[in-house]
Amino acid sequence: MTARTSSLRLLSFIALLLFATAPLLMLMVTSLSRGWFYPALLPAAADGSAWRELFTDAGRRDALVNSIALGIGTALVATTLALPLGRAAALSTRAVRRSVALLAFTAVALPPVALGIGLQLTVLRLGLGGTLFGVFLAHLVPTLGYLTLVFLGVFTRWDGRLEESAATLGANGVTRWRLVLLPLLRRPIADALALGFLVSWAQVALTLLVGGGAVRTLPLDVLAMLQAGQDQRAAAGALALAIPALLVLGASRVAARSTSAVVA
């Protein structure tokens, strides 16, 4: 490797690092400072009130709890539905497989506003407009789409001989799931739960349209604070929104390392 190539690589790495971390750093500084207005280069004073408020203000706490509850509920239900759906589709004929993939992809690919209006009309007819359950159902649609595609991919590559071996060795259906399938699916299931949580966690359009403003979530609160010019609070909320994504990213890296160690 020449010195020139090495320098270019280092510069590229620094640029990428700045690109990825600059918005987070800016959020961090903004969330912890008071009276930082243009053209001042540095904040006037440090202030942690926006973070305290995130956990102590009743409205903000409700929004946080709603977001967490929606994320966990959506992830659990969507994973529970998508796993057998993806498996059944993968083991079925090519026509069924393609149809399921197309439907799942439609739920993912539709613009959130278009999907949200359609879901809003449906949820309103069910009498669930403006309810947490209605929003949960709305979040379930794109999440189920994503996770069905995930499990369709997993089971398309799945080695069915593992289950056949287990069966002829005496394992019945339940035992095969317990001792063979679930242990081998631990990583995809963990990934699906994380992805399901994040898809719900970041929803804005669907929550706004189906919740009709009556269901508060953290992303909606952050947008409202930004519109009201409360930059410090918005920055704290935005960072709080980013934390689960960063945690999931880190956890998936750790899980990948430990999985490699098991199968190496």
Place this chain on the structure above:
Amino acid sequence: MTVTLDVRDLCVLFAGPPQRSVIDGSVSALLVDAAMQASLPQGHRVGLPQVTFTVNAGECLAILGASGAGKSSLLRTAAGLQPAAGGSVLVAGRDVTALPPEQRGIVYLHQEPVLFPHLTVMDNVAFPLTVRGMPKREAHRRAFAMLARLRVGELAGNAATALSGGQRHRVALARALCADPAVLLLDEPLSSLDPAVRRDVRAALLQAREVSGAATILVTHDLDDAMAVATHVAAIGPFGDLSVPTAPADLLHAPPTLSVAQLLGVYAELPGVAERDAQGSRFRWIGGVLEAPDAEPGQAVACARSYEVEIHDGGSLDVPALTVVARRDAAHEVVLDLRDAAGATVTVRAPNGTGASVGDVVQVLLRHARLFSIR
């Protein structure tokens, strides 16, 4: 001797639409009646219409067949891994045809050993004991004993994914034997192995036979594998028919049909005509005439192995002279293409050390051959 596996009129299915047979131009599916044809699962056709055989405890039946003949489908159907369109499978007198694989007492080993990648070698081998509810300590004790009997005890603590090809086969066999199966089905375990691993796995299969009292079926397309491991051999013919199981040496010496002889891959096929007159019956081919007391008049093929053929210099025998037009040296024999004065050609197999070269004029003496009529 106890009959452990009794397969009666089993109708084995292949995936895919009915296919025209290249042998006789007929549709193989027509071999079964219309009612059965209509009842087949969608996307399936009849592969082997009516398979019947038995295997006694402790015996090993090798089933020979060309690629695509239905060997694996037959095993998978017997194991309950794919549906049958008719017939029955009895294990130790119990009809298991309608039972799921886990209740049949039949263990099926895939061509490539399938070990559970998330378990250690020990846990893999203990798996069949664990699923039966045996305490872990006892299951591990028995698993280790089985690994030791198959000479891979030192691998017990290894990850299942960290084994060589031969080790994987031995561990898979140990796991199968831990299930104490009444019937053990081996789906081409020796194909696509290099010679050293092949020898190792053959040895492991023989050890497994000693350890287990199971009725074993080995499917293969390799006669040497069958000879090395099996007590009996049967062959799947071109119409999905299974020949009567016989001792490997008997099948090799006297194949029941021309298709079985072709499958064995050790015979030269010498086409000719069988004739009968007042003096008796004989077979005439371009290299001479053979006495053939039982031959039906008409077109026929004589099959001869290399050690049954003698190649002499032209003019020393009272048989037609033939010219060597091609010579190919194989590991255990020499293959010669010969042509007569009229331009007809034939391929013979001769023993190693045969000196004939291209362009030489030779005469062929058949010391023994099997004759098959062609109708």
